[in-house]
Amino acid sequence: AQKVTQAQTEISVVEKEDVTLDCVYETRDTTYYLFWYKQPPSGELVFLIRRNSFDEQNEISGRYSWNFQKSTSSFNFTITASQVVDSAVYFCALSEASFQKLVFGTGTRLLVSP
């Protein structure tokens, strides 16, 4: 069975601090996909990244970066120089090879204060 664990329920930081959101997953599949989504208070899911299990290269997109470590089954997300607009709930998710049916973690609520 697939499982995603986001141990951090809520994180509070002050603007401009760096913050890392942890994600640990479990799967028996050799081919799988990992995702991060942002859910602002309005509720919609904003897609941030999709990574397949064969690509362990770290990725950077502006202030966002992701660290995929297959050896520890982790896919952590770092926001550099956080901003108030980053306040949201962030979900890590896992899917089988077809990356359609997603299993979500419980989410991490990030609060960035000015």
Added chain:
Amino acid sequence: GAVVSQHPSWVICKSGTSVKIECRSLDFQATTMFWYRQFPKQSLMLMATSNEGSKATYEQGVEKDKFLINHASLTLSTLTVTSAHPEDSSFYICSATHLVFSPLHFGNGTRLTVT
């Protein structure tokens, strides 16, 4: 712009009534749609998978007679919450995809409150 439209964005209904939520793919043919439910401050849980023209596949613990899903066309899937009760109050969100390995698009969600 949004490629999956969900309607309504929010709805309040009385206990015992039924509510229909629509999920439309705007510029692609959605062969498969997924319905998720999110209780306040909790994660998204998959309720069911629907393929166009066939019966939906429900996840364990989801009552198929209570949550009716219809995917009659390649651009529309509907979720009907029948005889709604206050415990059905939740955020319902759909996602749609064209083919296996195609991108997955989420709707903006529907917040249902049953009084």
